C-alpha cells in the first residue's frame with residue numbers, strides 16, 4: 001500500500017484545514033481520499049469490516065496504522081479526520097456514540113478526588129452519567145449554571161478553597177442548552193476556567209461546527225453526538241472527540257480499552273452524511289427562524305418561545321400543560337413525535353416525559369421545563385407545510401375541552 005501515513009487530500013491535511021478552503025468545500029469532500037483502501041476506482045472509500053489485519057512481517061505489523069478493529073480502522077479515521085477539520089482541531093476520535101465521547105473525555109482527564117462542574121441542564125444522559133457513575137468513581141460532581149459566568153466563578157473559587165493541592169477541576173457544558181435554547185458564551189466561560197486552571201470540555205452537538213468552534217474560543221476538548229446533525233438522517237448512532245493531539249490521544253486510549261470505538265458502517269455513514277451538513281443546516285436554520293417568529297405572532301395557545309439564530313432546535317410552551325402537549329402531539333399530521341433530534345425530518349418531543357423525565361417534578365419546574373413544553377427539531381421540509389401542521393396542532397391544544 002506504500003506510504004498510507006501521509007494523508008493530504010484536496011487541500012485538507014491531517015494537521016487541519018488550509019486557510020483557503022471554505023466550510024462547504026470541507027464538508028462536501030469529507031472522506032474522499034486518493035488512497036482508497038480497497039477499491040482504487042471507487043469515488044469514496046469502501047466500508048472496511050475486517051476485524052483483523054494481516055502482515056508479512058513483524059516489522060510491517062509494528063509500522064501499521066491498523067492491526068485490530070477496536071483500535072482503529074480506515075472508516076473511523078475518515079470520520080474523525082472530517083470532524084476534526086470542521087472544528088479546526090489538530091485531531092479527532094470517532095466513538096460509538098455521543099455518550100461514548102463524553103465517557104472518554106472524563107475518564108481520560110480525571111481521577112478519583114477531582115471535581116467536575118457540570119452545567120445544570122445538560123443532556124439527560126450526560127447528567128445521569130455524572131450523577132450516577134462519575135460520582136461513584138470517586139469524583140466530586142457539582143451541578144452549576146455554567147452559562148452564568150458569575151455562578152461559575154463562585155463555584156471555581158469554592159473548589160480552590162477546598163482543594164488539597166493536586167486536584168483537577170473540569171467544567172462541562174454545551175454550546176446551546178436543551179430544551180431551553182440558552183446559548184453559551186464559550187469565550188467568557190473558557191477565560192474564567194483558565195484563570196482558575198480548570199479544564200473545559202464543550203458538547204457542540206446543538207451548536208454544530210458551522211455555527212460555533214469551541215476549540216477556537218478556548219475549550220480544551222469538544223465532544224459531539226454525531227447521531228444528531230452530523231449524521232442528520234436519524235439512522236446512525238455515533239460520537240466524536242476533537243482537540244489537541246495530546247488530549248485526543250489520551251481519550252483514544254480510553255476508548256480502545258473500554259471498547260467505545262465506532263463500527264465501520266456507522267463511521268462510513270456518518271462521513272457520507274457530513275458531506276451535506278451545510279446545506280441541511282442552512283435550510284433548517286432559515287425555517288427555524290421563520291417558525292420562531294410565526295410562533296411568537298401566534299396570540300393564543302403559546303405562552304413562550306425559546307429559540308436562537310442559527311439553531312434548528314426551538315421549544316415553546318403550549319397552554320393547557322400536559323393535556324395541551326398531548327393534544328398537540330396527537331393532532332400533528334406529518335411531524336412525528338420522536339425523542340431524538342437533528343434529522344432531515346421535523347420532529348417534536350416532550351422534554352418533561354422524555355429527556356428530562358429523570359428530574360423530580362419540582363426540579364423541572366425550577367429549570368423551566370414545564371409540562372406544556374414542546375421541543376421542535378426543524379427538518380428540511382417545506383416551511384409552509386411545517387408551519388401549517390404545527391399551528392393547526394397548537395390551535396387544537398388551545399381549544400377548550402368539552403370535559404373541562
Ligand SMILES: *Cc1c(COP(=O)(O)O)cnc(C)c1O
Nearest residue numbers: 097098099123203205225227238
Ligand atoms: C444525544 C445527545 C448526546 C448523547 O449522544 P448519543 O449519540 O445518543 O450517545 C449528548 N449530548 C447531546 C447534547 C445530545 O443531544
